[in-house]
Amino acid sequence: MAAVDSLNLSRVSRKSEEAPDPDAELARKALYYMFLMREVEERIEKRLYRQGKIVGGVYVGRGQEAICVGAGLAADPQDVLFPCHRDMALYFIRGIQPREVLAQYMGRVGGPTRGKDGNMHMGDLNRRIVAIISAMAASVPVSAGAAMALKYQGSRNCVLVFFGDGATSRGDFHEGINMAAVMKAPLVLICNNNAYAYSTPVHKQMACANVADKGPGYGVPAEIVDGNDFFAVHRATARAIAHAREGLGPYLIECKTFRMTGHAAHDSAFYVPKHLFEEWAAKDPILRLERHMIENGIATREEIDAMYARIRAEVDEAQAWAEQSPFPDPSELLTNVYEEK
């Protein structure tokens, strides 16, 4: 698990007299990861990218953090994750450090791919986290195969695969979920339905109302959750994982959310009606979790702010480290195409 240095939210909450509250503990962890993700992505998008220190595409999950954090924290460390491009916190949850992620974005050797690939195209088999390829939904059949393998190995673990609404249109989504269903493979499919795929609104992506409506056609239970509600995502994922561990096969969760940015850093999202951003800003998952924590006495405003400050400092350090990380030597161009003996 991640070295969660900044996660020392005072354990002395107003309920401190009572036994440690697992819900409170979870909320603190969740807020930590959600804010960490947002902070790292803000650096990437609003600083490093604009400063030209990051080249290439930059996609962020601003406003969607509850999904990857909710699902990621529901999983066991031995469950296998297939993040998509707006799921950065999954890496942190699995212990990949912010500095490594920042180095990855800047093409430095300090990143998990040593500059071979960029941005969220990273993975680490030791941490059971698999790198996407760019083709949307290509991970779905691969995750199905990973889930089949876990079953083959007699493992009680499962696989969680993440993707967007747009990805569901691809043949690979279909073939992957269908095969997993036929095989009763322990696969949890987590769709972030953020209303857009690049400029394409979801009603131009599909003619049904919900991604979850696709479940019955695969014989896969499907549920819809508020993707901006960390607890809702977490509970649904826990249900899905339990289903998978019981050998009942795949489970589809549609997390309704909203993409609070353009598709990527270069995209102004001019095609998105302004009022939607305003409406969804009010539903921000971080604000929402903060509110929950304060209202339920899990943390005070001051404690939260102090945690944020620590995270910012942690990310400052990470950024400094990453910027010092060297670029790969051109000789690395030719390495690792095949196994080197």
Next chain:
Amino acid sequence: MAAVDSLNLSRVSRKSEEAPDPDAELARKALYYMFLMREVEERIEKRLYRQGKIVGGVYVGRGQEAICVGAGLAADPQDVLFPCHRDMALYFIRGIQPREVLAQYMGRVGGPTRGKDGNMHMGDLNRRIVAIISAMAASVPVSAGAAMALKYQGSRNCVLVFFGDGATSRGDFHEGINMAAVMKAPLVLICNNNAYAYSTPVHKQMACANVADKGPGYGVPAEIVDGNDFFAVHRATARAIAHAREGLGPYLIECKTFRMTGHAAHDSAFYVPKHLFEEWAAKDPILRLERHMIENGIATREEIDAMYARIRAEVDEAQAWAEQSPFPDPSELLTNVYEEK
């Protein structure tokens, strides 16, 4: 429309005093095409193939004739057909002659592809019938595009695409039906669920009970019909076509049937429980239609047998013609790769 030479079932049926009965007329046509298909396919599979006069794969639609005939007769001649590999009657309905089909199977220039392609890999744009490629379901997106084009052209016509239960597992099925649905393209999707795809029973193909269960996930109305009941298929197709013509988009029909043969002529179907063949033999769509016609006074046994005899003679002639049709000259190998100016 086909020159239906043998379709002169006595028009003087027991109801002859009354006004011409369209249902009776339809039944006669249907029986003609269903029997013609069976007869041509029997020649192909049980004679020409075994005699070595047909090389390569031979797939027949024995026991499934009600599907292509029911759907094909519901379509307007300007509607566009995309047959699959067990839909031979569609060619006859569109006026392609048995002799041409037999020549096609034997690789002769008398076939619609002049020997360039084999068996059911044939089409004719003038007759609005599009050739499949072998990859299952590849026709689905193509048919979606044809349907989009009809809409583009302001035509009131629609497109009918045929495929099997196995084909629905492919990404192309998914992408094609989904795109057609989003575009509200006039596309009628006709699935013959014959319980097997090669040796694979349908429960290993999908984890839902019916192909029709996939409709809601695309926002496409879907219905299940008895695929061995000509009238049921015909009526469902008529409904689907009306839906398409009204601009309401695609419509999926699942025709439950059974593959009364092996997958292809080389396959003994040892993996199919014997009793299934027995059960389904009793539900043969031709016998069923015969029975309906006799019971309803549409035709007598004798009239039907006379028609069969005429069809057999017609196919004898067709076969003789096809066997006389020359093989293509090797020089044709190089023609028609590109437009020749």
Next chain:
Amino acid sequence: MPTTYLEAIRQGIWEEMERDPNVFCIGEDIGVYGGAFKVTAGMLEAFGEKRVVDTPISESAIVGAAIGASLMGLRPIAEMQYADFISCAFDQVVNFAAKCRYRWNAPVPIVVRAPSGGGTHGGPFHSQSPEAWFVHTPGLKVVMPGTARDAKGLIKAAIRDNDPVIFFEHKALYRRLKEEIPEGDYTVPIGKARVFREGKDLSIITYGAMLYVAQEAAETLEKEGVSTEIIDMRTLLPIDEETVLASVKKTSRAILLHEATLTGGFGAEIAARIAEKAFEYLDAPIARVAAPDTPIPFSTPLEQAFFPNADKVLEKARWLCAY
């Protein structure tokens, strides 16, 4: 007026849309957004939703639908958001589109536009140059303009062509290349290479963005007393063998240059043809300069090392000239 490579393609499509009501565009984010690279910008407003069709993320269905529409008499222009994603539509391209005419005499006049090429920090999945796969697929035509003039003339020719055309557009040229192009309607014939620069000692046979690498090398060689001819293939299939052979017969030395990876690339085919058909004219080995056989790395120093450059061409050129 100086026109960018991108604008030239846009103009070409636009004029064909105006000329022929059967021409329409289909792809992801090509409407409201105007395409990931803005090649179709403004077309939705000008031609309406009917003719500028935004699709779900379904490359196979985009190409499939284009094929189906073409069979009904339309002339679709399908956009792959990046050439890399044509792999998702591969079966439709190589088995459906490429083979219809041969099999059952059904023409498939589609254009599949595929922004390809690297140098834009795209990493492994937004930088590929997959043209060779399609050059090995009979029934397709494969085009890749290297100049703005050709970009317009070839996209128009592709749209009018009665066979399926895979039209590669080099992303790095979209906005960097700006030049005078003829006013109004003109086409550039598919299947014709052109002498991009005349020379007599050495032929560099290339296409796309590598033209400018060749050009840079040629200028240096000029100073070294070597007169370099550059052949811009423009169409990669069908191959204009005549122009290639004529050049090599004149210069007696040939370098094949492309940014796609070396092994099995387009250069191999041209080298093989020269080695079979102009052997007796050769004064030196046939050299190839191409990207190494690796995926395309993301980080700038690796990316720079990956792509061919003038130095790599010069090294081979000097070897050939000294041979």
Next chain:
Amino acid sequence: MPTTYLEAIRQGIWEEMERDPNVFCIGEDIGVYGGAFKVTAGMLEAFGEKRVVDTPISESAIVGAAIGASLMGLRPIAEMQYADFISCAFDQVVNFAAKCRYRWNAPVPIVVRAPSGGGTHGGPFHSQSPEAWFVHTPGLKVVMPGTARDAKGLIKAAIRDNDPVIFFEHKALYRRLKEEIPEGDYTVPIGKARVFREGKDLSIITYGAMLYVAQEAAETLEKEGVSTEIIDMRTLLPIDEETVLASVKKTSRAILLHEATLTGGFGAEIAARIAEKAFEYLDAPIARVAAPDTPIPFSTPLEQAFFPNADKVLEKARWLCAY
């Protein structure tokens, strides 16, 4: 014991399944049916449903699932019912499998078996030889045995290899080729060509079923006083350039022979390498014999005209020898 090419592959898989519990087979109709060609016949009974996995008709998911299982430590053998359908899995093969190791150091030890090749009246979609697409895809290995001995040794090597291997099996050899093979466990190294027949005047470089066409031609040439060396590539990627160049340096004449279509085929790559690296040894042009650039026709006379045969090889051989 004389063993067919098919049986050799079957034995190889069987032995590897016995040796390593992580090896399993996945594909359409490979279980109860034993595979369209019966390569996996009997395996379901012997190894059970867990290790002989029948799938829906989903080539992309078959390859994708194999990749995913391999990432979890298994060693999947995926079967394409026909090589032609690998187009439906193309993105998974060329973008997922081929690039994982390079990008994030994740090995993908899968084997994708693909029955390819013609001469079995399969028509356009059951006869293709699509190896060149994969030879142009860094990160893959591409293998095609031409003998029963190699078929067994190479399938075993492929299963043990830690990179993705596309394993082409020639359908026409499955049952027609029968020969003695070594008993028990042996592997044939991936990446090594072999001298199939020694000679000194002319090299025919080929693989798969074309070996026997080369052989036939060589026997005729022998009578004409020409000593022909035949190189069986066996592995098409990585290319054993050394063996090829050694042969051509010895004979000074080369014919590349394959049944895939000419343009952009594997022969082009070998011709290009010879033309660059053994130029000074050549006494004649480098010739290619391959199928013409058309889809593969169905009807017997067209099919026969399509495939290379000894006469076509002889024509080129005589030209080279008279050069």
